[in-house]
Every structure is written in C-alpha cells, then in structure tokens.
Amino acid sequence: MTRHDIDYTVVDADNHLYETPEAFTRYLPEEHRKAVQYVQINGRTKIAIRGTISDYIPNPTFEVVAAPGAHEELYRRGNPDGKTLRELTGDPIRCPDWAREPVSRLAKLDDLGIDAALMFPTLASLLEERMRDDPDLAHAAVHAFNRWLHDEWTFNYEDRIFATPVITLPIVEKAVEELEWCLERGARAVLIRPAPAWGLRGPRSPGMPEFDPLWARIQEAGVLVAMHASDSGYADIAGMWEGRGEFLPFKPNPFRSMVMGSRPIMDTMAALVCHGALTRFPDVRIATVENGGAWVRPLIANFAGTYKKMPHEFPEHPVETFNRNVYVNPFWEDGLAGLIEAIGSDRVLFGSDFPHPEGMADPLSFVDDLPDGLPRADVARIMGGNLAGLLGIAA
Amino acid sequence: MAALDFKAFDADNHYYEAEDAFIRYIEPAMAKRCMQWAEVGGKRRLLVGGKVNKFIPNPRFDPIARPGSLEDYFRGRNTDGLDLKTMFGDLDPLSEHPGYRDRAARLRLMDEQGLEGALLFPTLGVGMQEALKRDVPALHAAFTAFNRWLDDDWGFDRGDGRLYAAPMITLADPALAAQEVERVLAAGARILVMVPGPVPDGEGYVSPGHPRFDPVWAQLDEAGVPMALHAGLSGVQQYGKVWRTTDPGSGSGGGDFEGFKHAVFPLVAFQERGISDTFAALICHGVLERFPHLRLASIENGAMWVPSLLRALTDGYGKMPFSFEEHPVEQFKRQVWVAPYYEDDMALLKDVLGIERLLFGSDFPHAEGLPEPTDYVKDIPTFDDAEVRKVMRDNVLELMA
Numbered sequence: 001m002t003r004h005d006i007d008y009t010v011v012d013a014d015n016h017l018y019e020t021p022e023a024f025t026r027y028l029p030e031e032h033r034k035a036v037q038y039v040q041i042n043g044r045t046k047i048a049i050r051g052t053i054s055d056y057i058p059n060p061t062f063e064v065v066a067a068p069g070a071h072e073e074l075y076r077r078g079n080p081d082g083k084t085l086r087e088l089t090g091d092p093i094r095c096p097d098w099a100r101e102p103v104s105r106l107a108k109l110d111d112l113g114i115d116a117a118l119m120f121p122t123l124a125s126l127l128e129e130r131m132r133d134d135p136d137l138a139h140a141a142v143h144a145f146n147r148w149l150h151d152e153w154t155f156n157y158e159d160r161i162f163a164t165p166v167i168t169l170p171i172v173e174k175a176v177e178e179l180e181w182c183l184e185r186g187a188r189a190v191l192i193r194p195a196p197a198w199g200l201r202g203p204r205s206p207g208m209p210e211f212d213p214l215w216a217r218i219q220e221a222g223v224l225v226a227m228h229a230s231d232s233g234y235a236d237i238a239g240m241w242e243g244r245g246e247f248l249p250f251k252p253n254p255f256r257s258m259v260m261g262s263r264p265i266m267d268t269m270a271a272l273v274c275h276g277a278l279t280r281f282p283d284v285r286i287a288t289v290e291n292g293g294a295w296v297r298p299l300i301a302n303f304a305g306t307y308k309k310m311p312h313e314f315p316e317h318p319v320e321t322f323n324r325n326v327y328v329n330p331f332w333e334d335g336l337a338g339l340i341e342a343i344g345s346d347r348v349l350f351g352s353d354f355p356h357p358e359g360m361a362d363p364l365s366f367v368d369d370l371p372d373g374l375p376r377a378d379v380a381r382i383m384g385g386n387l388a389g390l391l392g393i394a395a
Numbered sequence: 396m397a398a399l400d401f402k403a404f405d406a407d408n409h410y411y412e413a414e415d416a417f418i419r420y421i422e423p424a425m426a427k428r429c430m431q432w433a434e435v436g437g438k439r440r441l442l443v444g445g446k447v448n449k450f451i452p453n454p455r456f457d458p459i460a461r462p463g464s465l466e467d468y469f470r471g472r473n474t475d476g477l478d479l480k481t482m483f484g485d486l487d488p489l490s491e492h493p494g495y496r497d498r499a500a501r502l503r504l505m506d507e508q509g510l511e512g513a514l515l516f517p518t519l520g521v522g523m524q525e526a527l528k529r530d531v532p533a534l535h536a537a538f539t540a541f542n543r544w545l546d547d548d549w550g551f552d553r554g555d556g557r558l559y560a561a562p563m564i565t566l567a568d569p570a571l572a573a574q575e576v577e578r579v580l581a582a583g584a585r586i587l588v589m590v591p592g593p594v595p596d597g598e599g600y601v602s603p604g605h606p607r608f609d610p611v612w613a614q615l616d617e618a619g620v621p622m623a624l625h626a627g628l629s630g631v632q633q634y635g636k637v638w639r640t641t642d643p644g645s646g647s648g649g650g651d652f653e654g655f656k657h658a659v660f661p662l663v664a665f666q667e668r669g670i671s672d673t674f675a676a677l678i679c680h681g682v683l684e685r686f687p688h689l690r691l692a693s694i695e696n697g698a699m700w701v702p703s704l705l706r707a708l709t710d711g712y713g714k715m716p717f718s719f720e721e722h723p724v725e726q727f728k729r730q731v732w733v734a735p736y737y738e739d740d741m742a743l744l745k746d747v748l749g750i751e752r753l754l755f756g757s758d759f760p761h762a763e764g765l766p767e768p769t770d771y772v773k774d775i776p777t778f779d780d781a782e783v784r785k786v787m788r789d790n791v792l793e794l795m796a
Contacts (some may be wrong), residue, residue, distance in 0.1 A: 017578045078713030103567035196637040203637035233637065240630050241602040241676050254711030254718050259672055267664045271638050274660040298703055306662045308471025313477070313659045
C-alpha cells in the first residue's frame with residue numbers, strides 16, 4: 001500500500017495486539033490464581049475478574065475478531081440507516097497471526113506502509129479498574145501481564161514495534177519498581193491509564209506529590225508515557241444517572257458517550273497540570289492516544305479562563321504547561337485544523353487504532369484527513385516525525 | 396445604569412432568605428430533621444438534618460457583600476492575583492438594603508434600576524437538596540415549608556407583573572413532588588425552580604429523565620409553566636471525589652462543598668458538567684420527546700457549555716439515530732431558554748442557539764452578579780436594537796407566556 005506522496009517516516013501512535021488467554025494467567029502468582037479466569041457460559045468463553053464476569057470485550061479470547069476498520073463508515077458518515085452495531089460490524093474474521101506476534105506484524109506494517117508503531121494491548125485495560133480496591137493484586141496482575149507481553153512481543157522489536165508495558169500507580173514504590181523492570185528490558189514507552197490512582201487510601205490525583213518518585217524516574221529515563229483510552233472508572237458517573245452497570249464500550253448509548261467519552265482524559269490532564277506534576281517535571285512527555293482531540297480546545301479554554309480568575313493558584317500558566325508536556329493523537333474525524341492551530345503540528349500524532357473495528361482499515365489514509373494545504377513539513381511531523389523523536393528513532 | 400428605551404425584565408434576581416424561611420411553616424414533627432438555628436462556639440449556625448451546613452459562609456446574610464463585588468474576578472481581571480476573600484471587599488449591614496428581604500422595597504429598587512420585572516430565585520435554598528438527600532421525607536417537608544414562606548414574603552404572582560418568585564422543587568420522591576407541583580400551580584406559580592444534576596433518591600441518584608418523574612413533567616407540559624434549572628449543589632459535586640488531593644477526613648478535599656472555597660482543579664474540570672449533563676439526560680432519556688410543550692430555562696449556569704453539548708448531541712445522533720425519535724438539537728432549541736453569564740461570548744451563543752432563546756439575567760444582588768442589572772447590555776454591543784430588546788425583555792416574557 002505504498003503511496004507515492006508519502007516520502008517520510010510513518011510512525012503510528014496507536015496499533016493494537018489481541019491478547020491470548022495466556023496473557024493474564026501465564027505469570028499470575030499462585031495466590032492470585034483465581035483473580036483472572038476464563039469461564040464457559042452457554043458455550044461461550046468469558047473472562048471473569050475476581051469471580052465477576054466482564055462483558056467489556058464481548059469475545060475476550062479473540063479467536064475471531066471484527067475486520068480492521070469495520071466501523072469506519074459509521075464514524076465517517078454517521079449512521080443514516082440506523083443500523084445496529086452488529087450489522088455495522090459485519091462478518092468476523094479469524095484472528096490474524098500479526099495480531100499475536102511481532103514477526104508477521106512487521107510484514108503487515110510493511111504492507112501498510114508503516115515504519116514503526118506503538119503496540120497497545122486490547123483487553124488489559126480492564127484489569128486495573130476491576131482491581132482498584134486491591135492495590136497489591138493490581139500490581140501483581142499488571143506485572144504478570146508485562147512479563148507475558150515481553151515474552152511475546154518484547155518492548156522494542158527491531159526499533160519498529162514498541163509494545164507498551166503497563167504501569168499501574170496505586171503503590172508508588174511498586175510502580176517505580178515496575179518501571180525499572182520495564183526500562184531494563186528496553187521499554188521506550190509505557191502505558192498509564194488516564195484515571196485517578198486508586199491507592200491503599202482510596203482514589204487520588206496522580207498529579208499529587210505522592211507520585212513524584214514515579215514522575216521523577218520517568219523524566220530521568222526519558223521514557224514516553226502513553227495515556228491510551230482505558231476503562232477509567234467513569235461508569236460510576238454514568239451510574240449516578242442511569243444506574244449501576246459495567247462499562248460496555250461497544251453498547252451504543254448516547255448519554256454514556258457524552259458523560260464518559262473524553263472526560264477521563266480531560267480530567268487526567270487537568271489533574272496533572274493543576275496539581276503541579278507537569279511543572280515539577282517539565283520534561284515528562286505524555287502522549288494521549290485514542291482519546292480523540294475534540295476535548296483539547298475546551299480544556300485549554302477552561303485552563304485560560306480559570307487562570308485569569310485565580311492566577312496565584314497555578315504554579316505556572318496552565319496552557320504553557322499543557323502545550324509543553326502533552327502530545328495528542330486525535331481521531332481523524334475530529335476536525336484537525338482547529339487542533340493543529342491550538343497546539344501546533346509538533347504536538348499532534350498520527351494514530352490509526354489498527355486493527356480495531358473503530359480504527360482505520362488503511363492507516364495511511366489519515367493523511368487525506370489532514371487539512372488541505374498543510375505544509376509538507378507539518379504533515380511529516382504529524383505522520384511520524386514527532387513520535388520518532390519521542391521514541392528516539394530515526395525520522 | 397445603561398440607557399434603554401424600554402423597561403428590562405431580569406431572568407435572574409435573588410432574595411436573601413429570611414431566617415425563618417425554612418422554619419415558619421415546617422411541619423412540627425419534621426422540624427428537627429430539617430433546618431434549625433444553633434449557637435456553636437458563639438456563632439449562629441444553620442443546622443440541616445442535625446449537621447452544621449456551610450453552603451453559604453454566613454446564611455444570616457448580615458453583613459452582606461455588595462452586588463457585583465466579584466465582577467473583576469468573574470471577568471478574569473484578577474490581575475493582582477487577589478484571593479477570593481479579599482475580592483469580596485467591604486460588607487454592608489443588611490439593614491441598608493431592605494430590598495433584599497422586602498418586596499415593596501424591592502419594587503422601589505427595581506424602579507431605580509429600570510427593571511419592569513424579575514424572576515426571583517433562592518440563594519441559600521439551592522444548596523439544600525444535597526444537604527437533605529439522605530432523608531427524602533424531610534427534604535420534601537422542608538421544601539414545602541419553604542415554598543409557603545416564599546409565597547408569603549415574595550409571592551409566586553401578585554398580579555402586578557413585576558416579581559415572580561419561583562417555588563423550589565425536588566423530584567426525590569416522585570409522588571410527593573407531583574403533589575407539591577400541583578399545590579404551587581394551584582397557588583399561581585408562574586415558574587418553578589430545581590437544581591440541575593441527578594436526582595437523589597435517598598440512597599443514590601437517578602436521571603431526572605427516568606420515567607418515574609413523568610407525572611411531574613406532564614403537569615408542567617400541560618400547564619405551560621416553565622421549570623428553571625438554577626445553579627446549585629447536586630450530586631455532580633461527587634464527580635470530583637475520585638480526584639481528591641487529600642485523604643478523607645483531613646478537612647478539605649474529602650469533605651462537603653463549602654461556598655466560595657474554590658480550588659482550580661474542579662473549576663477547570665467540572666464547572667459546566669452539572670448543567671450540561673442534566674440536559675443530556677433529559678434529552679437522551681426522552682423527556683423532551685415525551686413532553687414537547689415542556690419549557691426549561693437554564694439560569695446562572697453560564698452558557699459556554701451549550702456549543703459543546705449541541706456538538707455532542709449531534710455526534711450522538713449521527714452515530715446512534717435509533718436512540719432518538721427526533722434530532723436532539725431540535726428538541727433543545729425548541730424547549731430550552733438559556734441565561735448566559737455576562738462574561739460569556741454572546742455573539743457565539745446567538746449563532747449556535749438563536750437570539751430567541753437567550754435571556755438576560757444579572758444575578759442581582761449577588762456578589763458574582765452585576766451591580767447594575769441593565770449593564771448586561773454593555774456585554775452585547777454587537778446586537779442590534781431588536782435583538783437587545785429580545786434578550787433584555789421579550790424572550791423571558793415569551794418563556795413565561
């Protein structure tokens with residue numbers, strides 16, 4: 001799928017792997033063995049976390065998956081015929097090898113015209129939220145997952161595939177220990193979910209000084225923090241209106257989309273800025289991934305408006321903090337001109353979400369959604385130069 | 396005072412509640428579960444449900460801040476970085492401002508201000524639903540007592556076309572809510588008020604769009620009497636609790652809301668969510684479709700959330716048209732009136748919402764409002780005379796028609 005108009009390095013900020021059931025169980029310590037189990041219900045395999053079935057991902061073994069980009073039409077043109085999500089998804093395909101291991105994925109990246117990519121888990125994001133009241137378990141389960149991830153993908157495969165191990169925050173000493181373990185194995189990017197940190201004394205802002213040892217080590221190592229959309233626990237907020245229930249990302253509900261959609265990332269960014277972490281650690285680089293970009297300008301407006309009212313309550317101008325430390329991977333349908341104007345082309349990252357159904361079947365077509373007349377140098381930065389710089393690879 | 400060639404009608408005016416507002420008519424058996432005054436450490440404190448309430452730093456309102464003393468703060472002109480307490484400035488004895496407590500004196504004040512009429516909303520009252528959310532029978536008893544006091548002192552509608560005091564409604568118990576709505580409508584109420592946010596039900600919260608509340612919306616739909624959603628305390632306060640910066644019990648972050656003790660994080664993150672999510676819920680949960688004649692007014696919530704709400708509704712409709720019978724933006728524009736803050740971008744709001752739905756509200760005599768209500772007109776310099784008249788007068792009369 002080489003395109004003659006693309007003569008620069010393409011680095012995709014948002015590629016995914018599909019986990020096998022082994023991912024969570026292979027290294028799970030014996031005492032936590034029952035925390036993650038696969039169970040059969042009416043002939044279907046479901047994942048049970050601490051004995052509770054999760055429907056977060058309808059088919060958690062990924063033996064069959066939706067075709068890449070199956071929902072792209074929905075996002076591109078809306079849903080004028082009012083189809084159900086199942087109709088929109090179409091027929092599933094057998095899980096391709098390239099979703100399970102790096103050798104064939106490299107060939108797939110070549111086919112797609114992608115030079116390098118961040119590689120995120122798909123299912124792992126459910127672990128932390130469902131273990132939030134048991135910090136020891138959360139750390140153990142995350143470490144077990146990271147070991148599996150390193151087995152199967154490594155954290156830097158030929159300087160082209162950068163699988164992101166998870167850093168969970170509850171107990172900061174353990175978070176730093178986990179980070180060291182990942183750094184020793186070559187991690188260039190780590191995944192931290194955009195959410196409050198649930199410690200032994202309940203939830204709190206990850207921007208509090210309590211977490212400074214982690215941010216300090218991240219800054220020192222120069223490792224990129226990818227904040228990929230996850231289960232951030234905002235079903236609790238939707239539950240204040242619609243009753244309690246598990247967060248089901250694939251069940252259409254406009255109200256839930258509105259109160260859960262981009263709010264976790266906005267609030268995480270507001271917390272990291274307002275609580276001073278990004279001022280105390282000005283060289284920490286954060287990439288927000290698969291959170292879209294439509295929230296950025298409203299957040300900047302809220303920063304600016306609040307700063308005018310209470311300038312003395314901020315450690316520095318919050319818009320400067322945000323623009324210095326944060327890189328944004330928007331959805332291609334977000335109206336990219338406004339985002340580029342707001343934060344600059346040096347802060348925008350291309351990401352395709354390949355091979356998820358809600359992502360792009362042809363990642364490079366992202367170029368066609370960039371604003372007309374955008375100078376080539378800006379296009380090259382967005383499509384790969386920025387992220388290459390963050391990962392320390394040649395652009 | 397701005398010069399207008401007509402008399403304005405203010406959609407957001409306030410009284411300062413009399414000390415016995417919640418007490419004068421309280422059912423004796425409920426008295427101790429509702430509002431009482433107590434001496435605590437030599438100070439007169441308001442107890443709500445047996446607990447000291449700090450929603451308003453001084454709920455006796457004496458001495459009282461001058462109207463508009465926080466204007467520079469809200470306009471973002473706090474160039475000296477003053478703290479909020481300093482910005483409040485000097486306080487006056489309440490006795491110097493009889494119009495804050497007395498209807499006849501208020502009418503004289505309105506004559507001076509060039510106001511033909513005003514909608515009147517609570518000051519202390521909008522913090523009380525949350526304070527009594529765990530005792531639903533007490534909550535309803537307190538609001539019923541309050542509304543009887545309100546009709547006594549201010550009048551729902553005295554027939555002179557000048558002041559319409561809005562009785563305060565909680566939906567917590569749907570049957571009791573329907574009963575109170577029926578009572579205040581029979582007593583002549585021209586507009587009702589509730590706080591935005593999810594409705595407390597004694598244990599948790601539920602959407603005001605839940606069908607259990609349909610009897611109330613049906614009454615208002617049929618009577619043609621609008622419901623104002625006036626800023627106040629609600630469950631939305633809890634959106635921030637997972638981001639707290641202190642431990643529970645340590646005094647600040649984990650505790651109850653205290654008026655005017657703002658920290659920047661909730662201001663950045665949460666200040667517009669209560670009102671925006673309330674309209675999202677009313678629309679997504681079908682209230683405006685089921686009750687197409689229901690009129691709603693957003694008061695003292697600002698309006699800069701409107702463009703993003705309409706964008707989100709459009710996006711939701713594009714992806715999930717099967718969730719709506721009618722385009723949600725059409726529903727909003729048909730049934731919702733909005734009173735923006737004076738510091739909002741009025742030209743933008745006119746574009747997205749239409750001139751017909753914008754209401755002038757000064758928040759007088761609150762510190763965060765305008766010292767001279769009609770000065771609001773100075774913040775709409777690009778509007779032509781006909782548009783100014785709509786915003787400053789005609790639209791609210793249309794809402795009330």
